[in-house]
Every structure is written in C-alpha cells, then in structure tokens.
Amino acid sequence: MPQVKVTHIADQLVWRTCISLEVILVFHSVPVMLKRFPIFHGYIACVLVRDVAAIPIYTMWPSLYSTFYWSTAFVTAILGYAVILEIYNRSLARFPGVARFIRVGLVGLLFLVAARAFVELFGGAANPLASSAALLERDLRTLQAILLGVFLGIVSFYQIPIGKNLRGIIVGYTLYVGVRVVELTAYTESGKAIGIFVSKLEPFIYLICLSLWTLVLWSRAPEPIVDTVPSIDHDCDLLLRQTRTQLSRAFSFLTRTVRP
Amino acid sequence: MIPALFSIVVSVLLLGILTYWAFRRPWSASESRSSPADKSKALRLELPPADLIERVLDPHDLAFVRKESSAETVRLFEQERRALAISWLRHTRRQVGRLMSYHVGAVRQNINLRPALEIQLGLHYVRFLVVYELILGLSHIRGPFQIRLMMGYVVGVTAQLRGVSDQLLGTAQFSTPASAPPPTQ
Numbered sequence: 147m148p149q150v151k152v153t154h155i156a157d158q159l160v161w162r163t164c165i166s167l168e169v170i171l172v173f174h175s176v177p178v179m180l181k182r183f184p185i186f187h188g189y190i191a192c193v194l195v196r197d198v199a200a201i202p203i204y205t206m207w208p209s210l211y212s213t214f215y216w217s218t219a220f221v222t223a224i225l226g227y228a229v230i231l232e233i234y235n236r237s238l239a240r241f242p243g244v245a246r247f248i249r250v251g252l253v254g255l256l257f258l259v260a261a262r263a264f265v266e267l268f269g270g271a272a273n274p275l276a277s278s279a280a281l282l283e284r285d286l287r288t289l290q291a292i293l294l295g296v297f298l299g300i301v302s303f304y305q306i307p308i309g310k311n312l313r314g315i316i317v318g319y320t321l322y323v324g325v326r327v328v329e330l331t332a333y334t335e336s337g338k339a340i341g342i343f344v345s346k347l348e349p350f351i352y353l354i355c356l357s358l359w360t361l362v363l364w365s366r367a368p369e370p371i372v373d374t375v376p377s378i379d380h381d382c383d384l385l386l387r388q389t390r391t392q393l394s395r396a397f398s399f400l401t402r403t404v405r406p
Numbered sequence: 407m408i409p410a411l412f413s414i415v416v417s418v419l420l421l422g423i424l425t426y427w428a429f430r431r432p433w434s435a436s437e438s439r440s441s442p443a444d445k446s447k448a449l450r451l452e453l454p455p456a457d458l459i460e461r462v463l464d465p466h467d468l469a470f471v472r473k474e475s476s477a478e479t480v481r482l483f484e485q486e487r488r489a490l491a492i493s494w495l496r497h498t499r500r501q502v503g504r505l506m507s508y509h510v511g512a513v514r515q516n517i518n519l520r521p522a523l524e525i526q527l528g529l530h531y532v533r534f535l536v537v538y539e540l541i542l543g544l545s546h547i548r549g550p551f552q553i554r555l556m557m558g559y560v561v562g563v564t565a566q567l568r569g570v571s572d573q574l575l576g577t578a579q580f581s582t583p584a585s586a587p588p589p590t591q
Contacts, residue, residue: 241514250521288413291420298423302430303528304514305507320424327417335410 153346160349161197167356168194175363179311182366185232186315189225190359196222216279223286229319230293236312237301244304251296255289284330291327294320307370314362318355325351462490484549491545499538506531 172191180187196218204211238245298320301308308316325348332344471483513524 244514247521247524284413285409288416291413291416295416295420295423298420298427302423302427304510306514317424317428320420324417324421324424327413327420331410331413331417 157346157349160353164349164353164356165194165197167353167360168197171356171360171363174360179363179366182311183232183236183315183363185228189222189229192225193222216283219283220279220286223283223290226287226290226319226323229315230290230297233294233312233316233319234297237297237306237308237316241304241306244300244306248297248300251300252293255292255296280330280334284327284334287323287327287330290323294323309369310367311362314358318358322352322355463487488545488549492542495538495542495545499535502531502534502538 168190172187172194176187200211200214200218203214234245234248238248294316298316300306329345329348333342468480468483468487471480475483509527
C-alpha cells in the first residue's frame with residue numbers, strides 16, 4: 147500500500163513538473179521564438195491547456211478522465227503532423243532540391259497509406275483504425291515515426307545543417323514519438339497490466355523532452371550558414387551521371403576480385 | 407499482431423536513427439564556408455606509386471620468406487602485408503565517401519535534383535559499401551597475397567575517382583595522370 151502511494155506521488159510530481167515546464171516554455175519562449183516556430187509553440191500551448199484541464203477532471207470526475215484523455219490524445223496526435231510539417235519546412239527552406247525529393251517521398255507514402263485504408267475499408271477485414279482510440283493514435287504516431295525516420299535519413303545523407311533550436315525540437319519530438327509508439331503498442335497488444343506498466347515510462351520521457359526543449363529554446367541560436375558549390379551549381383544531371391558511373395566502376399572492380 | 411510488430415520495428419528503427427543523427431559529428435560552419443579551392447583540395451586523391459604496392463605484395467617475396475625463414479617469421483610477414491592491403495581498401499572507401507559527400511553537398515541546393523535518380527545513386531552507394539565490407543572480410547580469410555589482384559583494382563578505382571573529381575571541379579590543377587594504370591584482368 148505505501149508503495150502505491152509513493153508511485154502516485156511520483157506520478158503527480160512528474161505531471162506537475164511537466165505542466166510547469168510547459169508554462170515556462172510557452173511564456174518564456176513565445177516572445178523570442180513564436181515567429182520562428184509558431185506551430186511547435188501552438189502544439190505545446192494545446193498540450194498545456196489539456197494538462198491543466200485534466201487536473202479538475204481527474205480529481206472531480208475520474209470516470210470522465212479516460213474519455214477526456216483519449217480524445218485529447220487524438221487531437222494532439224493530429225497536431226503533431228503540423229509540427230512535422232514545420233520541421234520539414236524550416237529545415238529544408240534553403241535546400242529546394244532535397245525539399246522536392248522529400249515531397250515526392252511524402253506523396254508516395256500518402257499513396258501507400260491511402261491504399262492500405264482502401265483495402266481495409268473494402269477488403270472485408272475489420273478496420274483497426276476505428277477499433278479504439280489507442281489503436282487509432284498508435285497508427286497515427288507510427289506514420290509520424292515513419293515521416294520522421296525518412297526526414298532524419300535524408301537530412302543525414304545530404305548533410306543538411308540544422309541550427310541548435312530546431313535540432314532540439316527534432317530530437318525531443320522524435321524521442322517522444324518513438325517512445326509513444328512503443329507505449330501504445332504495448333497498451334493495445336499486451337493487455338492493460340503490461341500496458342499500464344509500460345505507460346509509466348512515457349511521462350518521464352516527456353519530462354526529458356520538455357527539459358530539452360526548455361533548454362534549447364531558451365535563447366535564439368543563429369541559423370547555420372551554407373555555401374553552394376559554384377562550379378557545378380547548374381549541372382546537376384552531369385554530376386549525377388558522373389557520380390553514378392564512378393560508383394558503378396568502383397563496384398565492378400571490387401566484385402571482380404571476389405570471383406574465383 | 408502484424409501492425410503491432412510493424413509499429414515496434416518502426417519505433418526501434420526511429421530511435422536508432424535518432425541516436426545516430428544526434429550523436430554524429432555536428433555540422434561545422436567553417437567546413438561549409440570553405441572555399442571551392444579548399445573543397446578541391448579535399449577531393450585530391452593522393453596515392454603512393456602503383457609499383458610500390460605491387461612490390462609490397464610481390465608473391466616472390468612470400469616464396470623467399472617461406473623458403474628462408476621460420477613459420478613465425480612467415481606469419482609476421484603475412485600479418486604486415488595484410489595490414490597494408492587493408493589500409494589500401496580503406497583508402498578506397500574514403501575516396502568514394504568523399505566523392506559522395508561532395509556530390510550531396512553540391513546537389514542538395516539544386517532545384518533540378520531528380521529524386522528517382524538520387525535514390526538509384528544511393529542504392530549504388532549502399533551496394534558498393536556492402537561489397538567493400540565483404541572484400542574486407544575476405545582479405546582476412548584469404549590473406550594478403552591472395553587478394554593481390556584487388557590492389558590493382560583499388561588503384562584503378564582511385565584513378566577513376568581522380569578523373570571524376572577533375573571533371574566535377576572543371577579545373578586543370580588536378581589533371582595530372584593517375585599514378586597507376588587501370589587494372590587488368
């Protein structure tokens with residue numbers, strides 16, 4: 147019994163610390179960062195409103211809390227897409243080639259999602275998207291995880307420089323989405339006992355993310371400066387062909403060595 | 407169960423990519439601001455003379471050491487030559503890495519970037535890396551003298567890379583002939 151009480155106090159402490167950090171983040175960073183990351187700050191403001199509103203519901207109408215929690219979780223998951231869009235736009239504003247590349251990838255991804263939804267709707271199988279709020283949020287967050295994974299892969303490959311502020315937002319949000327997907331999957335697939343156990347991890351991770359965001363968004367960091375390569379700026383096709391040819395040659399040289 | 411497994415795999419992969427991205431060497435402003443001449447210098451492919459590596463991996467040396475020395479000496483001899491062979495392989499890997507680095511640095515701001523061809527190029531690069539790792543592993547198993555032919559290929563690859571770097575930069579300063587002839591079968 148005392149252990150349950152200690153756990154409850156710890157949960158409350160994490161919850162209230164998160165709210166405090168959200169307040170600090172919104173009210174301190176908004177004047178400085180609102181123009182740079184308006185959607186992200188809107189997202190944090192929405193989460194703050196939800197968390198503050200959850201306190202009286204949790205204490206006075208506990209039976210309504212579950213409904214409130216899942217419906218607002220769905221809304222914040224939808225808002226998360228806007229945050230990802232802002233991350234894409236801010237990161238690739240000066241890289242139109244890569245931005246075009248990613249747009250093509252996103253169209254392909256949306257096509258796949260639409261195809262899957264079509265099959266589920268007309269294929270006679272049960273629709274997992276509508277089976278419960280947790281499943282729905284899990285699917286939404288999984289798609290976010292894919293979008294963020296593609297983004298990080300491309301940013302790494304093309305060595306896109308990203309400023310300290312945006313980097314902090316990306317690290318925190320990606321960490322949160324990754325852990326949230328694990329938590330929701332455990333909750334929906336492993337039964338409530340294991341799911342609740344795993345869900346204890348999520349507030350701590352969210353606390354870490356908030357601490358990171360508060361830290362990196364405390365002051366405005368300069369945007370990285372990028373130079374172009376002047377001699378080949380207008381001959382992308384030639385460059386691509388040459389690089390591919392050299393890679394093919396290198397590959398064929400190497401493969402010849404392993405033949406008996 | 408399959409969607410759940412998919413979600414778990416996606417999240418684990420995402421956290422892995424995040425860890426790689428977050429802890430990789432941060433972007434350097436001075437690197438980005440380097441002049442085209444500095445970038446050209448970074449692409450310079452500096453090779454020791456091809457006949458030197460031919461000499462290092464001469465099978466007659468191995469035959470002589472085997473004939474005149476103890477087994478321990480032969481082992482040490484092969485160990486040293488293997489280290490040389492591997493350093494050459496790694497050198498090639500670095501050259502290809504530099505070429506790709508230069509390529510992505512050049513095209514990332516170009517609006518004419520073609521996604522399909524870029525994906526194809528990325529796959530070529532991945533295939534190159536896989537084969538490189540495979541040969542690196544085989545060099546440990548087969549020994550330095552059994553992969554002697556590979557050294558010729560390595561020299562050839564670097565010569566080709568030098569050629570493309572000349573073309574990319576459009577400058578005459580690196581137009582000196584490669585230090586080794588193209589490899590032969």
